[in-house]
Amino acid sequence: MNLIRTIIILYLVLFSNILLGQEKVIGLPEIRNYKKADYNGDPQNWEIDQDKNGNLYFANNKGLYQFDGFSWHKYSLPNSGLIRSFKIDKSGKIFVGGENEFGYFKPNLKGKMEYFSLSNSINKVNLKLMDIVWKIHLYNDEVIFQTFVKAYILKGNNLTLLAPPSRFQFSFQVNNRLYFQDHSLGILEYKNGKLYPMQGTTSLNGDEIWGIFPMPENKLLIATLNNGLYLYDYKKIIPWNTQANTFIQKYDCLGGTTLNNKFIILNSSTNGIIIFDTSGKIIQHINHEKGLHNNTVLASYVDDKNNLWLGLNNGIAYINENSPNTHMGYSYGLSTVYASAIYKENIYVATDQGLYYHSLIDNHKEEAFKFVEGTSGQTWNIQVIDNQLICGSNKGALIIDNGKIINKINSLGHLYFKKIPNKPDFMIGTNYNGFGLYKKVSNNWQFIDQIDGINSYPYSFAIDNKYIWYKKDDLIYRLTISEDMKKFENIKTYKNISIIDKVIGSIQNINNVIYFQTNNHFYTYSASKESFVKDEKLSAIFKNIPKIKSLNEDADGNLWYVFNESLGVLMKDQNDKFKNVVAPLSNFTGNLVTNFFSVSTINSENIFIGLTDGLAHYNSKQKNNYSNKPKAIIRSFIHSGDTLILNNGQKKIDKHKLPYKFNNVKFTFSSPTYENLNNVEFSFLLEGFDSNWSNWSNTAAKEYTNLREGNYVMKLKVRNSYGVQSDETSLLFSISPPWYRHSLAYFIYIAFIFLSIYFIRERMKIKIRRNKYYQTVEQRKLYLEKEAKIRLEQYELEREIEKLKNEKLKEKILVKDKDLVSNSLQIIKKNKVLNGIMSKLKNINEEPFEASTKSQFTKLKKSIAQEVSSENNWGNLEKHIKNVHYDFLKRLKEKHPKISSRELDLSTYLLINMSTKELAEVMNISTGGVEVARYRLRKKLGLNNKENLHSYLMNI
Template sequence: MSLIKSYFIIIIVLLSNNLFSQEKKIGLPEIKNYSRIDYKGDTQNWEINQDKRGNLYFANNKGLFQFDGSSWRKYSLPNSGLIRSFKIDKSGKIFVGGNSEFGYFKPDSKGKMEYFSLSKLINKNVVKLIDIVWKTHLYNNEVIFQTFSNIYIYKENKLRILKAPGRFQFSFKVGTKLYIQDHKKGLLEYINGSLTPLKNTTTLNNREVWAIFTLPDNNLLIETINNGLFIYNFKKIVPWNTEANEFMKKNGALGGTVLRNDFIVLNSATNGIIICNKKGKIIQHFNKNKGLQNNTVLTSFVDNKNNIWLGLDSGIDFINENSPITYFGSSYGISTVYASVVYKNNLYVATNQGLLYRSMKNIFNDNTFNLVSGTSGQAWNIQIIDGQLLCSSNKGALVIQDGKTVQTIDTKGYIGLKLIPNKPNYMIGCNYTGFAVFEKISNKWQYKNQLEGFYGYPYSFQVENSNLWFQLDNLIYKMTLADDMTRIKSIKTYKNLSNKDKGIGSIQQIKQAIYFQNNNHFYKYSGDLDLFYEDKEINKLFKNLPKINTIKEDHQGNIWYVFKESLGVLMKNNNGTYKNIITPFSNLTGNLVSNYLSINTIDSHNIFIGLTNGIAHYNPKQKNNLVIKPKAYIRSFTYPGDTLILGNGQEELEKYKIPYKFNHVKFSFSSPTFENLENVEFSYQLEGFDKKWSSWSNNPIKEYTNLREGNYKMKIKVRNSYGVQSDETFLLFTISPPWYRHPFAYLIYVILTITIIYVIRERIKIKIRKNKYYETLEQRRLYLEKETKIRQEQYELEKEIEKLKNEKLKIKILAKDKELVNNSLQVAKKNKVLNNIINKIKDINVDTFDETTKTQFTKLNRSIIKEVNTDKSWQDLEKHIKNVHYDFLKRLKEKYPTISPRELDLATYLLMNMSTKEIAEVMNISNGGVELARYRLRKKLNLNKKENLIGFLMSI
């Protein structure tokens, strides 16, 4: 009964806190720090505001800084960088107050902020020194700039001055009212251009008021820097005796802001901020120990998603109040958490440093977790079993009570403990050497024995009747306990769940049954058939989920699962259906403890999740803006020579036109989504260039080079850290063609083309006429050439005929020469014969002849001698040969001057192809004499033995 009562109290406390508010009271939200190095300004930041697009602005000692979620921009005053206050009106003008200067920033047509001074409207003869403008207000169509000496009221381009009755401190716009503190007359209300004192507020004259808030029953909460908080009911001022007042009196007050209309954020000078309700109860406290950069908070601001921004004495901080997840981390003294449980108003967490705990009664207190005595070292699990708190750790199996170890059941190191079904007095534990059995005797757990037959340990196991199930070395083990629970009776292993699902994913208990899972397919085990069979009903729950590796069901029936180091949950509805939730846990990705999923569900408002760097608290019922679509903006559009800054309040053009020579463009993107900026991703597509959307990336800049002329549409969308995707945002622009591809240029090209065609056509006509004329001339020339050629050919033919005739004549002459030679040779033979006859006649004795005979013989002899002597055929032959071969003999004589007439004759005979015998007869020499003459002739002609003499002579 005590345990049930304890749980009931905790649940009532936690539930009541969430019913009355949405403000976090457990753990710390995520805090993001921006140092001066990030925004490149001064350390001090004095005021924060947000424009209608979600961009944030910070008044800094070095100017006005703008943050759009992706980049920082700085805007400075002309005389001094210091800005103390500013406000943004509906048109986008930013009215700022600095040191002796005030005016407004206004974007030009290209989005660049231009400064317009309003202080120049002051008559220097009336006010010589403006001083620092500490507060700026937009009030009833007026802009009010407040210094310590005067209030400057700007309306319709005119400036009016209200002097301080004594000396102004600060001014505050509260609802529809504007209050100013004066050191002489107390609080004043600005009404219709004049100042009206509030009753009984002069008690504040010696106290600096830094903030005024509204409270129920038309009361005002007045915050002073050193004297705490006061209630003013427009009749009297009394101290606000609350926790918040005590804190502010102790730490100094520097203003604040309202959160969700139900809470007040109060800035302190020495200890960060507190968030309290309107009854003064402190709900949260943030200081340097809990993640802030600095304990001096000069200003605070709640953005359009109810997240808190702090302007510090050194830097800027962002508190993610919108997230349903908060953390207990290193600031609370804890590290890796393997398990957690709430027991008797205490939160216990099993960590790698031991078992830690802290009280849940006073959730606000800043105390860290305390170490449970006797548990230092690795603590694997913390469980409530049969009403007792049991810890599994390196120190053994321990019983914990009131933050102390009251019993060590066994000294061996343990991973976890489980009751044995149908045997409520027995419990089994997994230790470093196997499994052990515990028995409950006299309401106390006692170690019974170590189970024999198995050595080793898994990180988790399940108990079903007398079977132990666990996964180890990629195998499923089924171990059956002996009836006396002293040993393992049998061990069987399974490698696959089925033929289609090879391997094993996980073993878990869902709906009081053991399930085996792989590839999101769930199986049960049939002992009778010794096989695994699918459960199609459970399969449907996980059908459309990513591939899971770890599953755990909490006591409310919610099914938690891990995929790719990320966390999701099938949250059980009242009607038994399930709702899949992943978005809130995206920031836990990579921080879950591998193989040790720690989920501690206290109720529907409070769930603790173990992490590698602490423990997270999740409130599923907290209202938040996680599912609201983020907005994507094209923040700037840059091309060589110019930059367009979009979304600064200027009127945007429907389409931008860029000269072709500036076809190198750059875009920057932004999204006023400030939660977990490192996980905000953009995707873009340039229609007219990109064929598809780009992959998601956290790079907010994209450049394109050498774009062709044409119309383009730059589309951008954003996905926040929770996976919610925005609608598309686009920008239209046109790149003009180069002058040589301009439409007017094409018109000129057409005209030039037509002109050129006409000119070419006319020139062709002229050329045709010329060609015809030249063709006629050419034909005439060809005719004449042909006629000349024919004549030449005729002449050549005649010449050839003449040549042939000459050759024929020569052949005839040679034939005649041959015939003449033959005749001459015959004559020579005849003469030789006749000479022989004459010689023989001489030998005849004529004395023996008679006179008649002797006379006749003598007459015959004389006749023969006369015939021989009168024959001149040989002389005619020589003469003929010399006449015919005159040219040959002349060339031969010119070429070889030393040649003799006899050798010339020989050469001629050889040219006539006369044989040696014939030559010998003609020349009247022997055959040997002819050969000798031939030899001498070869020497005269310088011929070697291999050269043919007759051939050589024919070549001359």
């Protein structure tokens, strides 16, 4: 069987289901598990639904849990946490049913869910019989709450009861028809408030029906708990003997749902879920071994993007059924994949642990890849050459068929093989010692010998009609093989491709032409010019593509390139035009084996890509929503005063106004984009605060503190894992100014300023008047003080004058006293002379004188006696001097109490500046005595030799 025939068979037989829908038949979709610790609830989750805003809800034993993709919120019933059923209507009401309780949640204006009980209108007797509400249906204009005992029908504001013929089991809504299972009458259809038995359904009375699904030709598929699947044509029920039925009979059924109206999903109690088509053929089986956290599935739900959610007995699971990518990893027994190839209805993969293969038939079994015995260790490559499967590995060059090694060409470690152009029976392979030569003999490849000249380790190479090319380190090697192909006779190296492009990027063979690439510029080698020539056409194709690291051409001519640890492809159409596709491959970022990147293409629906943790399957034709814009949601607006939960379906508030004390705000973000949540990123801008949009980040919250008063607009964008960016969403809010910056406060401030100005002006006027008064008083005071000062100065001057007068007078007195003393001394001297004359006259004998002479002599004696007695004596003079100088003597006595009267007299005489001779005469002592008296006085007064006695006495 040749390769073309194999591909045709695979395409017609194995992948025909892809033409019918988008469900995968190869590999596993992305599976994400949420444990009870993630949502902080009970392990069991019974029902799932989604609101118009994309939020998901889960009925849990502890309440109703809401998930927006980034955060969980819990809503509880008043009497207990248990919720087994719920439905969301178009208005956003969430009708819920628990144990002896049912009603609905509705968001208030702040987005907080408020519960309104409907069971309160039932009397206590019926309430005791109510039991658990297992199913809720939105049927026409009615809401039906179904328990095993009764059904409660809400129409408008009226609540009525619907009693079963015996006892209800479960109820199901299919194609706008509502069915109940009754224990005695089988399946009943509800119409206009009544129940009508359906023909031929009592045969299932012993079974519990857990699901009813629409089928082609107006039939119903009935899934029972223990006895498998049945088809019903509204007349009779017959077993549905299919792969799906066999599975359910073995693992039981706990309900299910439909997918794309072409597939049915059934939940099992012990082995996960199965997805099958309307013929009963299982397309996919997902259980604990394939990635589910738990094998008991209580509920399944397909969201608005056709992705699958499972309510497990222990947790919640998300299955990305809408992605064009599936994965075969650890559950398939695969590790790092270096290469893959399709050969005889099997896919072979070369891994770091050996060579593995898997049948492409009966994929619903999804068993692990099988190991090819004898290939343990590193396998580098697997490729089909001349309809033979050749593996390059540490074990050597191996020929593989039917999962076995049928021939070992060479035991040396090998990597890649390429046929020599124009020599169909020869090929060259790279091994750990360089290049080896192989020849096909009797349709079997045989190792001939090593080609001498190269002993390095070439990872990859290319061959044209003349040369062998390979890149090592920073050089390109051009090898010319000899005619006998035993050696390389000419080896040339190139460090640069051109003057402009000096760094060598990669070597690739595209459409049988070898291209040398660097900086997305492609060159071919011109043998005639012996230089590299730029290919403008291919370079133009890669002009707007990020700088690539490596490039592979697949079997359909598509160009796969690696850039920045990411993957892209230029898909080739029928007109040889290329379309750049990056978004659906972005999930492989960081998971590529970049140095050994491999891609195997069967057709556009079946492309296999090697990853570090397995093998990916990519269907480029599958329709998905990666090109649709995601929706950015500001999930909550939190401040210290309150929390607003947005996007809960409440009436929209155009603008939120906060007091200044709540100027610390926090926003949380979400996006109903549940695929690859780790790669969903947000960017935000608070208009009025931020100047630029924030960097993209998967942080779904932002807090602002101490915002000033003013108007703000919070803007948000989201970018999904495919790099598609949403439209902006925004939230308007304002912060009122503090009371001291309020407009009324400013009015008060202005009024206060005017009043202050008026008050200050009036105060200034008063102050000016007062200042003028005080100035006048001060001037008057200064005038008076000046006048008093003048008077005082005048008085002092008068005193000084008086003092001067006194001093002059004193001096005059002293002078006069001295003159008086002098005169007195003269008089005393004269008296002494006169007394001497009198004494001599007395001694003259008058007898002899004549009478006239005697008379004259007597007159002379009387005249002299009269002259002596008429003069003042010295006692009077001394008394006069003491009286004149009384104050001086008093002060001298006070200052020197021990001075004697004799010394006082001497001091007085010295004060009037009497000479020593005069002192001697006055005091009747000798001049020597005067000096002694003067010396004693100086000592008594305490004067040293340098001090003047007269000056001292003058200063007393």
